Amino acid sequence: xxxxxxxxxxxxxxxxxxxxxxxxxxxxxxxxxxxxxxxxxxxxxxxxxxxxxxxxxxxxxxxxxxxxxxxxxxxxxxxxxxxxxxxxxxxxxxxxxxxxxxxxxxxxxxxxxxxxxxxxxxxxxxxxxxxxxxxxxxxxxxxxxxxxxxxxxxxxxxxxxxxxxxxxxxxxxxxxxxxxxxxxxxxxxxxxxxxxxxxxxxxxxxxxxxxxxxxxxxxxxxxxxxxxxxxxxxxxxxxxxxxxxxxxxxxxxxxxxxxxxxxxxxxxxxxxxxxxxxxxxxxxxxxxxxxxxxxxxxxxxxxxxxxxxxxxxxxxxx
Amino acid sequence: xxxxxxxxxxxxxxxxxxxxxxxxxxxxxxxxxxxxxxxxxxxxxxxxxxxxxxxxxxxxxxxxxxxxxxxxxxxxxxxxxxxxxxxxxxxxxxxxxxxxxxxxxxxxxxxxxxxxxxxxxxxxxxxxxxxxxxxxxxxxxxxxxxxxxxxxxxxxxxxxxxxxxxxxxxxxxxxxxxxxxxxxxxxxxxxxxxxxxxxxxxxxxxxxxxxxxxxxxxxxxxxxxxxxxxxxxxxxxxxxxxxxxxxxxx
Numbered sequence: 001x002x003x004x005x006x007x008x009x010x011x012x013x014x015x016x017x018x019x020x021x022x023x024x025x026x027x028x029x030x031x032x033x034x035x036x037x038x039x040x041x042x043x044x045x046x047x048x049x050x051x052x053x054x055x056x057x058x059x060x061x062x063x064x065x066x067x068x069x070x071x072x073x074x075x076x077x078x079x080x081x082x083x084x085x086x087x088x089x090x091x092x093x094x095x096x097x098x099x100x101x102x103x104x105x106x107x108x109x110x111x112x113x114x115x116x117x118x119x120x121x122x123x124x125x126x127x128x129x130x131x132x133x134x135x136x137x138x139x140x141x142x143x144x145x146x147x148x149x150x151x152x153x154x155x156x157x158x159x160x161x162x163x164x165x166x167x168x169x170x171x172x173x174x175x176x177x178x179x180x181x182x183x184x185x186x187x188x189x190x191x192x193x194x195x196x197x198x199x200x201x202x203x204x205x206x207x208x209x210x211x212x213x214x215x216x217x218x219x220x221x222x223x224x225x226x227x228x229x230x231x232x233x234x235x236x237x238x239x240x241x242x243x244x245x246x247x248x249x250x251x252x253x254x255x256x257x258x259x260x261x262x263x264x265x266x267x268x269x270x271x272x273x274x275x276x277x278x279x280x281x282x283x284x285x286x287x288x289x290x291x292x293x294x295x296x297x298x299x300x301x302x303x304x305x306x307x308x309x310x311x312x313x314x315x316x317x318x
Numbered sequence: 319x320x321x322x323x324x325x326x327x328x329x330x331x332x333x334x335x336x337x338x339x340x341x342x343x344x345x346x347x348x349x350x351x352x353x354x355x356x357x358x359x360x361x362x363x364x365x366x367x368x369x370x371x372x373x374x375x376x377x378x379x380x381x382x383x384x385x386x387x388x389x390x391x392x393x394x395x396x397x398x399x400x401x402x403x404x405x406x407x408x409x410x411x412x413x414x415x416x417x418x419x420x421x422x423x424x425x426x427x428x429x430x431x432x433x434x435x436x437x438x439x440x441x442x443x444x445x446x447x448x449x450x451x452x453x454x455x456x457x458x459x460x461x462x463x464x465x466x467x468x469x470x471x472x473x474x475x476x477x478x479x480x481x482x483x484x485x486x487x488x489x490x491x492x493x494x495x496x497x498x499x500x501x502x503x504x505x506x507x508x509x510x511x512x513x514x515x516x517x518x519x520x521x522x523x524x525x526x527x528x529x530x531x532x533x534x535x536x537x538x539x540x541x542x543x544x545x546x547x548x549x550x551x552x553x554x555x556x557x558x559x560x561x562x563x564x565x566x567x568x
Contacts, residue, residue, distance in 0.1 A: 073458060106448070107452050111449070134336065135539070308554050
């Protein structure tokens with residue numbers, strides 16, 4: 001029988017939405033319910049949120065002051081200890097999960113699977129390789145715990161609710177002191193989360209600078225969309241790294257993606273290929289994104305974007 | 319001797335469009351241009367800069383694979399690595415096997431820092447550094463965009479989903495390189511020619527006491543779902559009309 005543990009990603013106050021997608025992906029493998037581990041300094045509110053997600057059978061709360069802020073080396077020792085009770089230990093394929101899961105696996109002498117996009121059976125998974133240009137079907141050794149990260153955009157979050165018990169747990173595990181948190185610098189921008197937004201507006205090199213960035217921010221605000229950036233826009237210093245969309249940034253799968261002045265390097269297209277509708281606004285008809293998009297408007301973004309915002313405003317007014 | 323160990327992987331060049339074998343057995347590699355994995359190249363560049371700033375005495379490049387891997391090790395020597403080690407191995411290796419091998423080399427070389435790329439652009443695993451740090455029982459900092467060395471610590475800025483996170487690690491430690499850590503230098507032809515004559519030490523997995531294992535069996539390799547061909551609109555009005563029809567805009 002499979003026993004599935006999902007490691008909750010959170011900031012000690014709120015559960016990260018990606019955790020829900022992982023639970024949604026795994027519930028089919030856990031008829032008796034998915035266990036969710038909440039490692040935190042306090043974590044009661046996070047545990048309560050987790051207990052309400054459909055498909056969750058039990059929440060295990062490991063409260064220790066060392067657990068906040070999250071350090072992979074500190075969490076991995078505890079996750080590895082918990083893992084002995086499970087056939088599957090999973091986390092979202094975010095920078096959090098990618099940092100944590102392989103280290104926890106190593107502590108149990110195991111390897112891990114990265115970025116699962118489909119589950120064909122308890123030990124049969126699919127995952128992208130070569131920047132998403134190929135998908136491999138992989139069978140894991142059923143004799144060992146499967147450690148894996150799950151791509152959140154490939155699975156839906158549970159729509160139903162549960163009322164799972166919360167169990168406070170103490171593990172007698174020595175935690176390493178060799179890694180220390182110094183600080184976190186974020187943009188703290190408001191608006192929808194890039195990885196779960198239904199509409200995403202991404203700006204590229206064509207933005208040319210802050211004036212172009214302001215244009216797409218205006219468009220995103222009008223659409224209720226999240227703002228993203230191509231690598232070129234981040235490298236130029238116009239937009240922060242956490243907004244980068246693509247193979248090495250965030251993978252997005254919104255219903256609508258608008259690429260504004262984005263050339264569409266393969267590494268970027270990899271990050272958007274699961275979007276519902278891809279729209280490209282670019283003055284260069286030969287840009288790679290124009291071949292990949294569902295709808296292409298060849299136009300100067302500095303006239304097309306204000307015109308688009310104007311049309312949307314007028315619709316709203318009528 | 320203050321030594322940095324850098325792990326390198328030979329991969330299909332990032333500019334090559336990969337083609338799948340029709341029988342689902344993998345990607346076509348015959349006659350395809352091979353290169354140093356870009357993230358590994360960034361890791362090596364960082365190690366060289368640390369040595370050039372006199373914070374390290376020696377940079378040792380290590381790779382696993384058949385004899386062809388020596389091309390990439392020679393590139394590393396041409397860039398400025400002091401020594402190169404190839405661990406003889408055939409076929410696709412899982413990150414756990416690679417990490418165990420690197421650990422065996424680390425136990426011999428006693429580096430104060432191990433630098434790796436955050437992931438290889440072929441298997442896209444993003445695991446080896448984390449597994450290595452776990453097996454070694456030492457700190458890890460993945461997705462590094464800035465590295466500052468202290469006497470007995472290293473401070474690393476990491477590119478995470480929420481922004482930048484800064485960690486301080488006790489040495490020795492494992493750090494994996496992200497894109498914005500640096501821009502690797504160009505290698506000039508005379509350096510490449512000179513590197514051709516330099517020795518490369520060869521080790522074996524057996525010699526290191528490593529039994530390659532396969533926990534994950536690849537059943538088949540298939541193309542990703544394809545998208546239908548797009549359309550071209552001539553005006554913003556036309557774009558708005560289509561998005562409206564599809565119910566995609568407010």
